[in-house]
Amino acid sequence: MTASPAPDAREAERAFRPRAARATSVGDLAAAAAERGVRCDVAGTASARVTGVCMDSRAALPGDLYAAVPGANRHGADFSAQAAAAGATAILTDAGGLDRARSAGLPVLVVDSVRDAVGELAALVYGTDDAAPRLFGVTGTNGKTTTTYFIRSLLRALGETTGLIGTIEIVAGDTRIPSVLTTPEAPQLHALLARMRESGVGAAAMEVSSHSIDYRRVAGLRFAVSGFTNLTQDHLDLHGGMDEYFHAKARLFEAGRSRRAVVTVDDAWGRRMAAASGAETWTLATADAPDEGSADWRVRGIGADGLGHRFELHGPDGAILRARTGLPGLFNVSNAALAVLMVHAGGAGLGDLQAALDAADPLTVSVPGRMQVVCERPAGIVDFAHNPDALERAIDAVRGAHPDARVIVVFGATGQRDATKRPVMGAVAARRADVVIVTDDDPHDEEPAGIRAAVLRGAADAIAAEGLSSTVVEEHPRARAIAAAAAIARPEDTVLVAGRGHEVWQEVRGVNLPLDDRVELRDALAARGFATIADPSDSAAGGARE
Ligand SMILES: CC(=O)N[C@H]1[C@@H](OP(=O)(O)OP(=O)(O)OC[C@H]2O[C@@H](n3ccc(=O)[nH]c3=O)[C@H](O)[C@@H]2O)O[C@H](CO)[C@@H](O)[C@@H]1O[C@H](C)C(=O)N[C@@H](C)C(=O)N[C@H](CCC(=O)O)C(=O)O
Numbered sequence: 023m024t025a026s027p028a029p030d031a032r033e034a035e036r037a038f039r040p041r042a043a044r045a046t047s048v049g050d051l052a053a054a055a056a057e058r059g060v061r062c063d064v065a066g067t068a069s070a071r072v073t074g075v076c077m078d079s080r081a082a083l084p085g086d087l088y089a090a091v092p093g094a095n096r097h098g099a100d101f102s103a104q105a106a107a108a109g110a111t112a113i114l115t116d117a118g119g120l121d122r123a124r125s126a127g128l129p130v131l132v133v134d135s136v137r138d139a140v141g142e143l144a145a146l147v148y149g150t151d152d153a154a155p156r157l158f159g160v161t162g163t164n165g166k167t168t169t170t171y172f173i174r175s176l177l178r179a180l181g182e183t184t185g186l187i188g189t190i191e192i193v194a195g196d197t198r199i200p201s202v203l204t205t206p207e208a209p210q211l212h213a214l215l216a217r218m219r220e221s222g223v224g225a226a227a228m229e230v231s232s233h234s235i236d237y238r239r240v241a242g243l244r245f246a247v248s249g250f251t252n253l254t255q256d257h258l259d260l261h262g263g264m265d266e267y268f269h270a271k272a273r274l275f276e277a278g279r280s281r282r283a284v285v286t287v288d289d290a291w292g293r294r295m296a297a298a299s300g301a302e303t304w305t306l307a308t309a310d311a312p313d314e315g316s317a318d319w320r321v322r323g324i325g326a327d328g329l330g331h332r333f334e335l336h337g338p339d340g341a342i343l344r345a346r347t348g349l350p351g352l353f354n355v356s357n358a359a360l361a362v363l364m365v366h367a368g369g370a371g372l373g374d375l376q377a378a379l380d381a382a383d384p385l386t387v388s389v390p391g392r393m394q395v396v397c398e399r400p401a402g403i404v405d406f407a408h409n410p411d412a413l414e415r416a417i418d419a420v421r422g423a424h425p426d427a428r429v430i431v432v433f434g435a436t437g438q439r440d441a442t443k444r445p446v447m448g449a450v451a452a453r454r455a456d457v458v459i460v461t462d463d464d465p466h467d468e469e470p471a472g473i474r475a476a477v478l479r480g481a482a483d484a485i486a487a488e489g490l491s492s493t494v495v496e497e498h499p500r501a502r503a504i505a506a507a508a509a510i511a512r513p514e515d516t517v518l519v520a521g522r523g524h525e526v527w528q529e530v531r532g533v534n535l536p537l538d539d540r541v542e543l544r545d546a547l548a549a550r551g552f553a554t555i556a557d558p559s560d561s562a563a564g565g566a567r568e
């Protein structure tokens with residue numbers, strides 16, 4: 023067991039501050055915020071000067087406005103003295119935090135909702151409201167990370183200097199760090215954009231999680247283009263139901279938040295999202311759907327090409343774009359098509375786009391832990407699928423062509439998160455795979471045996487009700503489950519290790535244990551004498567790469 027060296031939120035917050043800071047007085051901030059409809063009362067001296075914004079006292083730097091939010095566990099105002107000791111010059115809080123903030127002896131900006139206000143204030147402090155890099159935001163249950171990597175790669179092929187913000191890493195010019203959140207908190211986002219601007223970044227691709235929309239992390243940001251991948255069951259613990267989950271995502275497409283939108287309309291949720299969008303919207307059909315023909319853009323002519331696919335995009339006035347992606351799975355055609363159209367909607371002309379697609383194969387970028395192949399025969403694949411829809415698609419995507427090919431899937435469900443998806447994932451695996459090895463994901467503080475039992479119950483119920491012939495076993499810890507899968511793999515089989523993708527720490531009762539599925543699978547297959555593929559992005563090779 024090791025103590026946690028996992029990415030640290032505070033370090034991440036400090037790593038991406040702009041080098042040049044301009045000072046704004048508390049009084050001027052309150053006045054500018056009011057002009058944007060955010061009412062701010064000032065308690066204390068209005069002449070104090072602010073050069074940065076933070077939301078965690080442990081990340082405060084001299085000159086910061088410390089945003090003290092009411093949290094699930096504590097009110098941030100409890101940490102006002104720590105922020106002041108670190109050099110913060112003012113505090114932003116709500117009526118509930120006012121007295122505690124005042125006791126730190128700093129001027130206080132009082133607002134109705136700190137989360138609603140902090141994005142706008144950070145935009146003012148960092149000057150990111152109009153001069154930030156062009157932002158390409160991607161939301162949806164699955165495909166956000168992959169699509170942002172595709173967008174960034176395509177923008178680079180078009181000659182742009184780019185940034186990236188998402189689950190795996192944050193990249194701004196020559197600086198990169200592993201991510202803590204998929205979408206950082208608003209103060210960090212605005213600092214990041216200011217830093218990107220300093221580094222000459224012209225465009226950035228960014229994942230926008232539904233949590234971030236609910237928690238107002240994207241407040242004060244304007245997206246040049248926003249894209250929607252899909253909506254399937256996930257995160258119902260936060261949102262309560264699919265309708266609420268839909269409405270959280272829909273807020274990204276409000277007029278004023280996004281200038282343009284590209285919405286995948288392969289199902290009813292997509293069509294509803296397109297109808298709800300207040301931005302100038304293009305619809306994209308990537309799969310056979312009832313009214314697929316009425317979409318503005320359609321994927322046509324999909325054909326197998328190596329591990330991936332080639333395809334065409336057909337648009338208005340006979341426009342056609344030809345593209346390919348080397349990443350396995352038809353869902354990666356959907357992700358790639360969305361990325362191409364978002365870059366087109368962001369201003370790239372059809373001719374330039376086609377030239378970039380032809381010259382650089384930009385949609386064959388390697389995305390860490392997303393359909394990552396560590397061995398070709400047997401196929402050993404590590405993927406991030408951690409909800410029912412993604413798991414089903416991932417299993418289908420990796421099934422080999424040989425008539426005796428089996429899919430052996432290793433996965434578990436996360437502790438303290440949406441428990442309703444556990445039996446559903448068990449049933450999906452029992453239906454689609456030949457051998458199912460149920461193990462642990464990140465149990466967090468929950469008892470792992472109970473999580474496994476819920477997944478196993480779903481699998482057993484599906485087998486009994488549907489007369490399935492799949493084999494289901496329980497094995498833990500996870501490394502032993504991966505070794506068990508490798509031990510029974512025949513050359514024509516596929517071992518799919520799903521759920522944790524690029525992650526290199528497994529959290530068990532507050533302790534982060536080192537665990538990289540790619541390393542475990544590669545080592546287990548190599549031990550049996552199979553030829554494996556090294557990859558510089560995994561933990562055995564030292565981490566993230568270009
Ligand atoms: C459930 C959730 O989203 N919680 C977020 C929330 O934490 P919280 O309400 O528990 O905070 P708290 O512990 O009560 O503390 C209150 C405030 O005091 C501050 N504090 C606390 C201690 C201290 O010494 N000093 C200090 O300033 C905290 O930073 C916080 O602002 O506010 C914090 C920042 O203020 C967030 O960092 C934190 O995100 C946590 C880390 C998180 O894991 N969120 C996940 C669920 C998330 O957002 N995930 C999505 C992706 C989901 C997906 O697609 O899979 C994401 O975008 O990453």
Ligand SMILES: Nc1ncnc2c1ncn2[C@@H]1O[C@H](COP(=O)(O)OP(=O)(O)OP(=O)(O)O)[C@@H](O)[C@H]1O
Pocket residue numbers: 162163164165166167168169189204229251252353354356357391392393405406407408411412413415416523
């Ligand atoms: N368009 C898609 N439709 C369905 N499943 C997909 C799609 N794209 C990717 N997947 C599956 O979902 C997994 C996660 O993909 P990716 O990381 O790109 O999505 P994400 O939205 O960023 O996920 P998360 O929010 O959980 O980080 C992949 O490993 C793959 O199994």
